[in-house]
Amino acid sequence: MDPIFLSRLQFAATTLFHFLFVPLTLGLAIIVAMMETRYVRTGNPEYKRMTKFWGHLFLINFVVGVVTGITLEFQFGTNWSRYSKYVGDIFGSILAIEATVAFFMESTFLAVWYFGWNKLSPKMHAACIWIVAISSNVSAYWIIAANAWMQNPVGYEIRNGRAELNDFIAVVTQPYAITNYLHTIFSGFIIGGFFVMGISAYHLLRKNEVSFFTKSFRMALVFSLIFSVGEIYMGDLNGKEMSRLQPEKTAAAEALWETQKGVGFSMLVIPDERNERNYVEMFTIPKFLSFLTKGDWDAEVKGLKSWPLEDRPPVTLVFASFRIMVGLGFLFVLLTVIGWFKRNKLESSPLYLRIMLYSIPLPYIAALLGWIVTEVGRQPWIVYHVLRTNQAASPIEGSQVAVSLAAFIIVYTLLGFVAFFLMARHAKNGPEPV
Amino acid sequence: MLETIWFLLWGLIWAIYFTLDGFDFGLGTLLPFVARTDKEKRVVYNSMGPFWDGNEVWLITAGGVTFAAFPTTYAVMFSTLYTPLLLILFTLIIRAVSLEFRNKIASQSWKSFWDACLFIGSFCPALLFGVAFANIFQGIPFDSNFIFQGNLLTLLNPYGLVGGILFVALFLVHGALWLAIKSDGALHRRAKAAAAGLWIFLLVMAVIFLIYSWFATTLYKNYLANPVLFVLPLITVVALLLTRFFIAGESFWKAWFASGATILTAVLFGVVGLFPNLFPSSIDPALSLTAFNSSSSQLTLTIMLGVVIVMVPIVIAYQTWAYYLFRGKVDEVMLASKESY
Numbered sequence: 001m002d003p004i005f006l007s008r009l010q011f012a013a014t015t016l017f018h019f020l021f022v023p024l025t026l027g028l029a030i031i032v033a034m035m036e037t038r039y040v041r042t043g044n045p046e047y048k049r050m051t052k053f054w055g056h057l058f059l060i061n062f063v064v065g066v067v068t069g070i071t072l073e074f075q076f077g078t079n080w081s082r083y084s085k086y087v088g089d090i091f092g093s094i095l096a097i098e099a100t101v102a103f104f105m106e107s108t109f110l111a112v113w114y115f116g117w118n119k120l121s122p123k124m125h126a127a128c129i130w131i132v133a134i135s136s137n138v139s140a141y142w143i144i145a146a147n148a149w150m151q152n153p154v155g156y157e158i159r160n161g162r163a164e165l166n167d168f169i170a171v172v173t174q175p176y177a178i179t180n181y182l183h184t185i186f187s188g189f190i191i192g193g194f195f196v197m198g199i200s201a202y203h204l205l206r207k208n209e210v211s212f213f214t215k216s217f218r219m220a221l222v223f224s225l226i227f228s229v230g231e232i233y234m235g236d237l238n239g240k241e242m243s244r245l246q247p248e249k250t251a252a253a254e255a256l257w258e259t260q261k262g263v264g265f266s267m268l269v270i271p272d273e274r275n276e277r278n279y280v281e282m283f284t285i286p287k288f289l290s291f292l293t294k295g296d297w298d299a300e301v302k303g304l305k306s307w308p309l310e311d312r313p314p315v316t317l318v319f320a321s322f323r324i325m326v327g328l329g330f331l332f333v334l335l336t337v338i339g340w341f342k343r344n345k346l347e348s349s350p351l352y353l354r355i356m357l358y359s360i361p362l363p364y365i366a367a368l369l370g371w372i373v374t375e376v377g378r379q380p381w382i383v384y385h386v387l388r389t390n391q392a393a394s395p396i397e398g399s400q401v402a403v404s405l406a407a408f409i410i411v412y413t414l415l416g417f418v419a420f421f422l423m424a425r426h427a428k429n430g431p432e433p434v
Numbered sequence: 435m436l437e438t439i440w441f442l443l444w445g446l447i448w449a450i451y452f453t454l455d456g457f458d459f460g461l462g463t464l465l466p467f468v469a470r471t472d473k474e475k476r477v478v479y480n481s482m483g484p485f486w487d488g489n490e491v492w493l494i495t496a497g498g499v500t501f502a503a504f505p506t507t508y509a510v511m512f513s514t515l516y517t518p519l520l521l522i523l524f525t526l527i528i529r530a531v532s533l534e535f536r537n538k539i540a541s542q543s544w545k546s547f548w549d550a551c552l553f554i555g556s557f558c559p560a561l562l563f564g565v566a567f568a569n570i571f572q573g574i575p576f577d578s579n580f581i582f583q584g585n586l587l588t589l590l591n592p593y594g595l596v597g598g599i600l601f602v603a604l605f606l607v608h609g610a611l612w613l614a615i616k617s618d619g620a621l622h623r624r625a626k627a628a629a630a631g632l633w634i635f636l637l638v639m640a641v642i643f644l645i646y647s648w649f650a651t652t653l654y655k656n657y658l659a660n661p662v663l664f665v666l667p668l669i670t671v672v673a674l675l676l677t678r679f680f681i682a683g684e685s686f687w688k689a690w691f692a693s694g695a696t697i698l699t700a701v702l703f704g705v706v707g708l709f710p711n712l713f714p715s716s717i718d719p720a721l722s723l724t725a726f727n728s729s730s731s732q733l734t735l736t737i738m739l740g741v742v743i744v745m746v747p748i749v750i751a752y753q754t755w756a757y758y759l760f761r762g763k764v765d766e767v768m769l770a771s772k773e774s775y
Contacts, residue, residue: 052772063534066487067527071520073497077512078519081580084512088505089730093738096498099491100745105752108488112756114773115484119759162505164731394513395581404520411524415531422538432772 027192193224460609462556529555568597653707
């Protein structure tokens with residue numbers, strides 16, 4: 001069995017699973033913090049109940065995020081030792097900074113917050129959840145900066161047979177890290193918002209705790225509306241950075257084979273990877289793809305055939321993931337705008353509420369597809385144009401990886417079911433009676 | 435110079451991790467033996483409730499600084515110890531979710547299931563960490579291509595197992611003392627008796643380990659070259675004896691600090707003996723990874739040193755505050771609250 005392929009599969013499975021839990025942490029922490037702030041400001045006990053109810057869901061989600069994150073940090077060593085040796089000077093240091101600067105704070109203050117309702121003044125208690133919200137979003141920055149370095153390595157030189165740091169500031173402040181970061185946390189905010197709206201919709205449909213869930217829904221709605229619109233802007237910005245820095249990925253995401261000027265954007269495309277063309281290209285908006293990727297209607301966009309076959313990422317998966325993600329992004333704007341007009345008559349909009357209930361998974365799907373575009377679109381490189389994925393794995397037996405992969409699948413599936421079951425149960429039961 | 439400082443920091447962060455998470459491991463391992471009623475079990479869970487997660491971040495940091503400061507060691511250590519390391523990670527996952535999930539459903543079988551998981555998730559990592567470190571002390575069979583010549587059973591050799599059992603013994607005493615601090619009544623009495631009884635077991639294991647290390651490892655080489663270093667194991671011995679002294683005097687906080695100092699200095703004893711090796715090869719000592727041949731660039735070591743010097747004291751400060759905040763016993767108020775395990 002090929003240890004590289006199995007290691008890739010294992011990394012993909014464990015990261016995607018991890019990322020089912022992390023983005024909710026990013027968004028829900030802020031929403032819970034806003035609820036508790038309102039409680040402290042107004043003294044209205046309903047906001048305290050809201051804080052506790054949503055905070056409880058936050059906590060179940062958080063613990064799964066934590067434990068699945070540790071395995072990721074260690075997998076760089078266990079499965080990707082050649083990668084770790086080659087880039088540890090840069091990549092390892094960013095991960096270590098993440099733990100010391102942000103993750104300690106997040107974990108410690110979350111525990112203080114959860115267990116400390118009777119131990120702290122209301123203001124101090126609310127401060128704790130803000131510290132959790134801020135440090136989880138700071139933590140995300142370091143992780144994304146590390147990933148951005150794999151997409152666009154900067155601030156290094158090849159010395160002593162490896163990549164060594166020569167400009168730390170360049171690594172941690174490169175624009176690609178910033179656009180990727182905002183794009184990622186906004187997706188987490190949308191996930192958090194839709195999560196709260198969806199569960200609130202479930203109860204509003206049943207006329208249960210109407211005031212409680214109307215307030216929750218509206219707070220999450222404003223939050224989601226702002227970031228859904230913001231995400232379109234960030235996605236566009238990030239896409240332009242991608243086409244500047246990783247043109248192969250853009251070509252794969254758009255299934256563009258030939259290098260052309262003034263490239264049109266086809267609404268319906270079906271790629272034919274084997275024959276290096278598309279089966280179907282329909283409903284084309286002239287020159288729009290040039291505009292989207294370069295901000296210039298007549299700009300030249302490189303096609304996949306500009307690169308030798310062994311340097312191209314897989315096309316169909318990247319293309320389909322990208323299309324669906326973008327489509328979902330626009331859907332989130334539509335749903336939240338509709339919500340804005342219905343915000344004062346939620347109870348009498350059962351269809352909208354039902355749609356919002358079933359929309360809970362959609363932002364998750366969008367986020368996972370985004371990571372597929374980012375990571376699969378970077379192939380065949382593990383560090384873009386520096387180190388190939390097939391040169392990065394550990395010198396270990398395939399059978400070892402097969403066993404661990406099977407164990408991950410079993411443990412994570414069970415873990416996913418139990419976490420989902422517990423969260424769904426708590427969400428359905430609703431808040432504690434007064 | 436930077437490499438030496440980083441070597442010591444590396445050892446210190448691992449030692450802090452074992453000291454802090456050690457009592458959690460001890461508590462989880464003790465659970466089936468000291469807690470009889472559901473309420474007693476919940477006291478055990480809640481005694482580590484506000485702390486275990488912050489403690490576990492020290493592991494993430496220990497892994498992170500290994501990666502950052504000694505990337506070659508990180509790569510070779512983690513890939514050669516593939517199976518034991520993943521076993522540790524899986525069992526740590528089980529531990530974390532046991533803590534979080536147990537009290538979410540009021541069914542007896544649900545709770546018993548997670549109690550068993552907590553035991554496995556506490557005992558196994560404690561044992562395996564000890565096995566792993568003892569094996570590192572005596573050298574790991576990896577060749578010039580950094581390929582591990584062996585399997586999990588290679589690591590479960592007598593010296594490795596002695597190291598593993600020693601870790602378990604250290605953590606059991608540490609955990610029993612924490613439980614004595616946090617509990618009342620019958621549970622408190624059982625915790626106290628467990629601490630006193632397990633202390634003898636710990637003493638025996640410590641003596642065996644120290645003697646066995648003389649024959650199985652080269653740990654004493656640095657100490658014989660610089661006899662002043664013997665101060666370190668001397669502190670370990672004094673801390674271990676003080677632990678028993680404070681147990682007898684029922685000063686459980688002091689006993690807990692003494693057992694913490696025992697763990698901290700015991701790990702540092704091994705680390706100092708290992709210097710400059712981080713990951714010695716038992717096939718050919720020339721292949722051993724050291725602080726000097728596996729480190730990051732000077733720039734990275736300098737930046738990371740700055741980060742650690744600024745951040746680690748801050749982390750210790752707010753974690754100390756959190757410990758202080760929840761210093762009281764696990765009482766009825768805490769158990770009755772919705773926000774508890």
